Amino acid sequence: xxxxxxxxxxxxxxxxxxxxxxxxxxxxxxxxxxxxxxxxxxxxxxxxxxxxxxxxxxxxxxxxxxxxxxxxxxxxxxxxxxxxxxxxxxxxxxxxxxxxxxxxxxxxxxxxxxxxxxxxxxxxxxxxxxxxxxxxxxxxxxxxxxxxxxxxxxxxxxxxxxxxxx
Amino acid sequence: xxxxxxxxxxxxxxxxxxxxxxxxxxxxxxxxxxxxxxxxxxxxxxxxxxxxxxxxxxxxxxxxxxxxxxxxxxxxxxxxxxxxxxxxxxxxxxxxxxxxxxxxxxxxxxxxxxxxxxxxxxxxxxxxxxxxxxxxxxxxxxxxxxxxxxxxxxxxxxxxxxxxxxxxxxxxxxxxxxxxxxxxxxxxxxxxxxxxxxxxxxxxxxxxxxxxxxxxxxxxxxxxxxxxxxxxxxxxxxxxxxxxxxxxxxxxxxxxxxxxxxxxxxxxxxxxxxxxxxxxxxxxxxxxxxxxxxxxxxxxxxxxxxxxxxxxxxxxxxxxxxxxxxxxxxxxxxxx
Numbered sequence: 001x002x003x004x005x006x007x008x009x010x011x012x013x014x015x016x017x018x019x020x021x022x023x024x025x026x027x028x029x030x031x032x033x034x035x036x037x038x039x040x041x042x043x044x045x046x047x048x049x050x051x052x053x054x055x056x057x058x059x060x061x062x063x064x065x066x067x068x069x070x071x072x073x074x075x076x077x078x079x080x081x082x083x084x085x086x087x088x089x090x091x092x093x094x095x096x097x098x099x100x101x102x103x104x105x106x107x108x109x110x111x112x113x114x115x116x117x118x119x120x121x122x123x124x125x126x127x128x129x130x131x132x133x134x135x136x137x138x139x140x141x142x143x144x145x146x147x148x149x150x151x152x153x154x155x156x157x158x159x160x161x162x163x164x165x166x
Numbered sequence: 167x168x169x170x171x172x173x174x175x176x177x178x179x180x181x182x183x184x185x186x187x188x189x190x191x192x193x194x195x196x197x198x199x200x201x202x203x204x205x206x207x208x209x210x211x212x213x214x215x216x217x218x219x220x221x222x223x224x225x226x227x228x229x230x231x232x233x234x235x236x237x238x239x240x241x242x243x244x245x246x247x248x249x250x251x252x253x254x255x256x257x258x259x260x261x262x263x264x265x266x267x268x269x270x271x272x273x274x275x276x277x278x279x280x281x282x283x284x285x286x287x288x289x290x291x292x293x294x295x296x297x298x299x300x301x302x303x304x305x306x307x308x309x310x311x312x313x314x315x316x317x318x319x320x321x322x323x324x325x326x327x328x329x330x331x332x333x334x335x336x337x338x339x340x341x342x343x344x345x346x347x348x349x350x351x352x353x354x355x356x357x358x359x360x361x362x363x364x365x366x367x368x369x370x371x372x373x374x375x376x377x378x379x380x381x382x383x384x385x386x387x388x389x390x391x392x393x394x395x396x397x398x399x400x401x402x403x404x405x406x407x408x409x410x411x412x413x414x415x416x417x418x419x420x421x422x423x424x425x426x427x428x429x430x431x432x433x434x435x436x437x438x439x440x441x442x443x444x445x446x447x448x449x450x451x452x453x454x455x456x457x458x459x460x461x462x463x464x465x466x467x468x469x470x471x472x473x474x475x476x477x478x479x480x481x482x483x484x485x486x487x488x489x490x491x492x493x494x495x496x497x498x499x500x501x502x
Contacts, residue, residue: 041213119373127213131183
């Protein structure tokens with residue numbers, strides 16, 4: 001089981017968030033372009049605000065999955081942002097979750113993930129992400145072009161698992 | 167084939183999305199059960215289930231790989247909205263699914279009269295647990311298979327098998343509730359939405375999780391607190407039947423039942439000997455990761471038993487509710 005509360009900076013030191021934002025913009029645009037069905041599955045929950053807190057990183061993310069203007073922005077941990085859903089877990093757990101490498105119900109049973117707020121929106125997001133066929137992480141890595149090799153090595157390092165395209 | 171001849175049962179696996187369906191088939195499922203978006207199936211959760219187009223594409227995927235697709239239209243049709251259920255049946259027949267899983271007696275009549283060649287499987291939700299009840303459905307609606315409620319011992323299943331002419335499907339893994347299946351009104355009692363008529367058990371829109379000052383996780387359904395889970399404790403689904411309550415002489419007591427999952431791995435040979443034709447895994451609401459692991463594990467287990475070997479699939483404990491598993495009523499009438 002994870003320990004919550006304290007932040008243990010992972011491998012990212014105090015990363016200036018403005019450097020992270022173009023990557024996050026790229027991720028959102030990539031998902032919007034490649035997986036438009038995700039918004040159908042989200043239904044009305046596409047208008048909700050999701051706060052995603054990787055507990056071992058010094059920032060959190062705000063996801064607004066509205067299909068017309070989806071956005072994913074990073075904020076430092078001292079910022080207060082109104083949200084409908086709060087999701088927190090270790091970064092690697094969140095990564096495995098969006099990549100369908102682990103079962104969210106099992107994480108919940110084991111208390112490895114914390115979910116607060118609008119459960120309907122959370123369930124819709126989980127099911128929408130789970131309907132992606134391929135590895136979202138791998139596809140994202142590939143989408144970085146020349147930077148895909150170092151990005152892949154970084155993700156492999158974090159997950160501790162070799163990653164193949166299949 | 168005579169009743170005494172044993173053959174390897176079909177492995178029937180759940181799918182809440184097209185991606186889950188493909189995962190289940192690739193992991194070794196013989197047949198998939200899934201439903202349309204909306205109240206016509208008993209897993210009407212946000213973001214789950216299939217459009218007509220997705221069902222068609224999924225059916226093609228299954229056919230190309232020799233798997234069957236069973237369409238679950240297994241909630242109870244309610245007036246004045248009967249046409250929603252009839253349309254789902256019409257769509258399923260038009261697409262050419264291999265069977266329709268039905269619970270509602272009116273919809274069983276609709277299928278058997280309008281589409282007499284369509285194969286009907288009687289859903290667990292129908293709660294048919296006696297020879298008399300099952301034979302009624304066979305005589306009146308020509309059902310080809312009954313999914314038995316999880317309230318029967320294996321010896322009882324064997325006796326039923328000897329006295330009916332349709333196939334038997336039995337659950338072997340996943341969520342389990344001890345109520346008379348198909349007739350639970352606990353969610354309705356609190357939220358106004360019915361497990362069996364709206365297809366939702368503890369609808370997510372009514373579920374709230376909160377954290378108190380001691381970091382205990384509090385789950386609520388509507389305005390009612392269901393559980394307060396201390397740090398370090400395993401959690402279960404936020405359903406009334408698996409909540410903890412303060413009762414006379416005991417606080418925080420699982421008054422109905424404990425969070426636990428059915429796991430019949432080691433009873434598979436007995437189920438097969440009892441005449442079960444199809445082994446069903448619960449979990450249309452679960453993730454691809456769950457589907458991949460559970461289906462591939464049971465594929466190996468069923469094949470191992472067929473070769474006379476003993477399988478080992480202890481790894482499934484991590485996927486069980488509350489990290490606990492039971493053989494339920496299949497082994498004993500008392501299973502608490």
